[in-house]
Amino acid sequence: MNLFVAAFGFGLVSMSVIAIAAVGFTMQFGITNMINLAYGEVMISSAYLAYYLNKAGISIWIGMVAGALFGSVFSFLLNRLVYAPFMRKGTANLGMVIVSLAVSLMISNLLLPIVGFYSVSYQEDPGSLIRLGSIALTRDQIIVIAIAVVLMLGIHALLTYSRLGKAMRATAANPTLARNCGIPTQRVIDSVWLITGALCGLAGVVAALNADSFAIANGSAFLITILAAAVLGGAGQPYGAMIGAVLIGLITELSAAAWSPEYKEVVAFGILVLVMVLRPQGLLAKRGALAAAG
Amino acid sequence: MNTYYAANLLIYAGIDIIACLALNLQFGVSGIVNFSFIVFQAVGAYAAAVLSLPPDTANGGFQHYVGGFQLPFPIPWIGGAIAGGLLAIPVGFVVLRKLRSDYQAIALLVLSVIANTVITNADKFLGGAAGLALVPPPFSDRIDPNTESYQYLYVGITIVAVVIAFAVVNRVVNSPYGRSLRAMREREIAAAAIGKNPVNLKMTIFIVGGVIAGLSGAILVGFIQLWAPSVWLYPETIILFAAVIVGGRGNNIGAILGALLVPVGFEEVTRLLNSNPNIANLGPPNLISALQWVIIGLLILGFLWFRPQGVRPEPRRVFEGGAD
Numbered sequence: 198m199n200l201f202v203a204a205f206g207f208g209l210v211s212m213s214v215i216a217i218a219a220v221g222f223t224m225q226f227g228i229t230n231m232i233n234l235a236y237g238e239v240m241i242s243s244a245y246l247a248y249y250l251n252k253a254g255i256s257i258w259i260g261m262v263a264g265a266l267f268g269s270v271f272s273f274l275l276n277r278l279v280y281a282p283f284m285r286k287g288t289a290n291l292g293m294v295i296v297s298l299a300v301s302l303m304i305s306n307l308l309l310p311i312v313g314f315y316s317v318s319y320q321e322d323p324g325s326l327i328r329l330g331s332i333a334l335t336r337d338q339i340i341v342i343a344i345a346v347v348l349m350l351g352i353h354a355l356l357t358y359s360r361l362g363k364a365m366r367a368t369a370a371n372p373t374l375a376r377n378c379g380i381p382t383q384r385v386i387d388s389v390w391l392i393t394g395a396l397c398g399l400a401g402v403v404a405a406l407n408a409d410s411f412a413i414a415n416g417s418a419f420l421i422t423i424l425a426a427a428v429l430g431g432a433g434q435p436y437g438a439m440i441g442a443v444l445i446g447l448i449t450e451l452s453a454a455a456w457s458p459e460y461k462e463v464v465a466f467g468i469l470v471l472v473m474v475l476r477p478q479g480l481l482a483k484r485g486a487l488a489a490a491g
Numbered sequence: 492m493n494t495y496y497a498a499n500l501l502i503y504a505g506i507d508i509i510a511c512l513a514l515n516l517q518f519g520v521s522g523i524v525n526f527s528f529i530v531f532q533a534v535g536a537y538a539a540a541v542l543s544l545p546p547d548t549a550n551g552g553f554q555h556y557v558g559g560f561q562l563p564f565p566i567p568w569i570g571g572a573i574a575g576g577l578l579a580i581p582v583g584f585v586v587l588r589k590l591r592s593d594y595q596a597i598a599l600l601v602l603s604v605i606a607n608t609v610i611t612n613a614d615k616f617l618g619g620a621a622g623l624a625l626v627p628p629p630f631s632d633r634i635d636p637n638t639e640s641y642q643y644l645y646v647g648i649t650i651v652a653v654v655i656a657f658a659v660v661n662r663v664v665n666s667p668y669g670r671s672l673r674a675m676r677e678r679e680i681a682a683a684a685i686g687k688n689p690v691n692l693k694m695t696i697f698i699v700g701g702v703i704a705g706l707s708g709a710i711l712v713g714f715i716q717l718w719a720p721s722v723w724l725y726p727e728t729i730i731l732f733a734a735v736i737v738g739g740r741g742n743n744i745g746a747i748l749g750a751l752l753v754p755v756g757f758e759e760v761t762r763l764l765n766s767n768p769n770i771a772n773l774g775p776p777n778l779i780s781a782l783q784w785v786i787i788g789l790l791i792l793g794f795l796w797f798r799p800q801g802v803r804p805e806p807r808r809v810f811e812g813g814a815d
Contacts, residue, residue, distance in 0.1 A: 232593055279792070295736075298526070310778045417604050460609075473590060
């Protein structure tokens with residue numbers, strides 16, 4: 198039984214990592230209507246940036262901030278230079294999925310000659326173990342959980358109380374109507390890519406820190422877990438993605454304890470299939486933060 | 492240019508043409524973005540392999556797999572085709588019924604990654620990460636595969652398979668059924684409103700495409716004699732998408748052209764570049780193969796931007812019987 202309690206502790210860390218990533222992903226989709234399949238590769242790029250900073254002797258926490266900034270600028274440019282022009286041209290949703298997959302392939306293969314095939318890990322002392330019953334977490338893991346909690350509260354505050362957040366929700370619900378009401382939707386969409394890109398970059402560093410070692414091939418594994426969490430919660434719904442992250446994080450860690458850690462993504466995929474068969478609209482399809490009221 | 496090289500080129504071209512015809516039927520004609528296309532090719536290859544391999548205790552038992560039936564040609568190829576079709580049923584049932592078309596695409600992409608992970612980790616099932624080796628090629632009990640005449644024979648049976656695949660997809664595309672498919676691709680709701688059942692249409696095409704993809708996998712594994720998870724990673728599907736987009740979506744001749752330009756052409760160019768030591772040693776290792784993927788990505792973006800209809804656009808079909 199202790200094994201499962203310990204796994205619950207790891208589940209808390211996992212869900213924090215997934216939540217940061219999945220909320221960013223789902224907001225991109227919900228507000229800009231773009232399924233950004235290059236999300237996992239942007240995460241990996243930021244993780245590598247932090248890795249090189251870390252190698253140069255800079256603390257991983259500064260690397261995390263740098264990763265977030267990098268992800269933010271990278272995602273913004275990706276939208277401005279690639280996605281937005283294709284969307285303006287009237288490329289259908291399906292075409293956009295192909296575009297983003299092509300971009301994802303290009304990022305990982307531009308990165309590959311620079312960083313190489315092999316796994317790397319951060320030089321970071323995870324700090325002393327902190328015990329709570331059978332749950333034992335390192336200081337770093339607790340910091341990760343704290344970052345996730347603060348970010349989720351921040352996203353909630355942004356969407357609920359700020360003018361920008363309200364404008365985002367309006368844009369998500371009906372872009373044309375929002376524009377006619379005087380909301381500068383273009384600026385709103387730009388800021389969405391900046392904010393979600395920061396979440397994406399930060400999530401990349403956090404995920405790499407949590408995974409002990411990472412390689413370029415991890416990008417697709419990240420993406421699958423994020424997709425599972427986002428679809429489970431109802432794609433485009435930030436609160437849904439948070440719930441999805443909690444469930445996916447817990448279930449994958451518990452199954453890793455009960456079965457085999459190799460199959461974490463397979464379990465995430467199993468959940469994805471179940472959701473797609475039983476409730477394709479996800480858990481929170483009707484009344485999420487981004488849906489119109491009522 | 493010797494016989495082996497020419498045979499190799501022709502067989503790869505044949506396999507890529509069959510695969511592109513199947514993908515064009517699904518993606519170009521019917522609008523199903525099958526991002527797990529390579530999985531259907533892989534399942535055909537695995538099925539053909541275990542149907543033609545001896546039981547896994549043979550060869551000193553160095554590899555582990557289920558089956559091992561040692562059946563003669565053409566049973567492995569037929570089995571590969573059937574396996575592709577059978578896999579399409581549960582996948583189509585989950586993916587094609589309720590989901591929005593872009594969800595379908597990401598679900599299939601995820602399936603492709605996961606299927607690879609599962610087969611890699613399940614090392615007793617189909618050889619795991621190491622895969623299956625020493626797969627007996629067709630007729631190997633009667634003709635030595637290392638002879639020139641065998642190469643001609645394999646080219647011959649590949650061409651027969653290409654002709655059959657082309658005849659089937661052409662028949663479908665030019666029939667009234669093909670018209671329903673195009674109607675569904677252009678506007679699914681309108682097609683449904685005039686009594687076409689989009690789910691049935693998609694399921695059928697998914698299965699037909701799966702059968703053809705399975706066949707292409709069976710031909711490939713019979714030729715290269717080995718099969719492993721590393722040869723069917725999801726980016727392989729993207730090459731085939733690039734081929735269909737470049738060649739011309741919805742045009743079978745375009746799909747053939749795309750198959751010759753993209754997968755075959757790229758394979759040859761990388762091989763030529765790597766055979767030149769001055770270029771091959773340039774920069775970090777894997778630079779050329781990495782750049783190849785970047786160029787495939789650029790090709791997709793470039794064609795979608797400048798010429799989305801491809802080199803050979805889909806013919807505009809005009810109804811001419813209205814005058815009388």
